[in-house]
């Protein structure tokens with residue numbers, strides 16, 4: 046073989062090898078992680094996160110430096126949250142934007158502004174063989190979880206949305222109950238019976254969960270949500286829940302297992318409720334509860350670091366909380382122990398009147414500008430496979446594609 050010809054062949058061969066290598070790398074890069082956790086803190090803007098961390102620092106006797114787990118993630122993007130028809134989104138449109146990667150009108154669940162169904166990331170991944178778990182600290186048919194399995198032009202079509210649990214075929218659902226358990230007017234058959242008759246095991250409380258049917262999809266509802274419109278979770282220090290969000294995540298992991306790939310959406314839903322009421326300490330408690338669930342995912346990530354992606358974001362900010370409303374803020378005035386003392390003295394545990402709460406905020410020098418959602422950008426923290434895609438200023442409709450590795 047002539048030398049020049051040999052070099053030419055060698056060159057082509059090497060090019061092929063390097064091209065194959067390159068293609069393989071690109072192919073792998075375009076693949077979603079095997080295990081995906083998407084955490085959505087409803088109403089959790091940077092203000093809610095910052096006040097929680099500032100409170101933690103106060104408890105540690107410091108002026109700063111304490112962090113929740115997810116603000117230590119290496120990647121961070123800031124997301125715009127407007128909906129298709131409003132500067133300020135609701136949880137339905139924002140949930141749909143995150144789940145389906147498309148803007149829609151406020152109050153729309155999993156459908157576009159014209160009411161045409163959109164496909165959520167949960168369905169995309171389910172079709173690819175992923176097991177899917179959808180869980181929340183609030184009702185399982187509330188807007189954020191609903192956006193991942195439901196299709197309805199009204200977020201308040203709770204009864205029909207619940208029925209879509211069956212149509213989804215997803216493996217695990219968890220929540221504090223069903224809104225409109227017997228339909229809007231209370232005249233319909235109980236929705237859990239419909240779900241059970243169509244192949245799911247609806248378990249109320251941990252005991253029923255332990256005895257669940259292994260070969261069926263599971264809908265876990267906390268005991269206090271049995272046959273009723275559900276109560277609150279951690280907000281206001283309410284102890285009505287028998288299962289915490291972090292424990293619900295563990296239940297989801299138990300059902301999904303780690304042999305097959307999975308996608309989990311876990312919502313800290315009560316952060317929003319506390320922020321609507323401008324209840325600073327309840328916000329702190331709910332962000333910490335949410336963080337406990339994220340820590341469980343982090344433990345899983347540490348066992349599967351090359352195959353796991355964790356994204357922690359919010360659908361919107363609620364309340365416009367600021368630290369503070371004056372020259373400094375005084376965390377001791379929102380301290381839980383202090384609130385508890387207040388409750389004991391007033392004989393009314395778990396209930397803090399609006400005026401009393403406002404008084405505490407004034408003493409603590411915490412600023413709240415609204416009792417509704419705001420248009421502030423929200424963070425998306427990420428760690429694990431593909432996490433580097435979360436950087437800079439993005440839109441909430443970009444999150445789906447980034448998780449899918451597109």
Ligand SMILES: [Zn+2]
Pocket residue numbers: 088136317318321363418
């Ligand atoms: Zn809200």
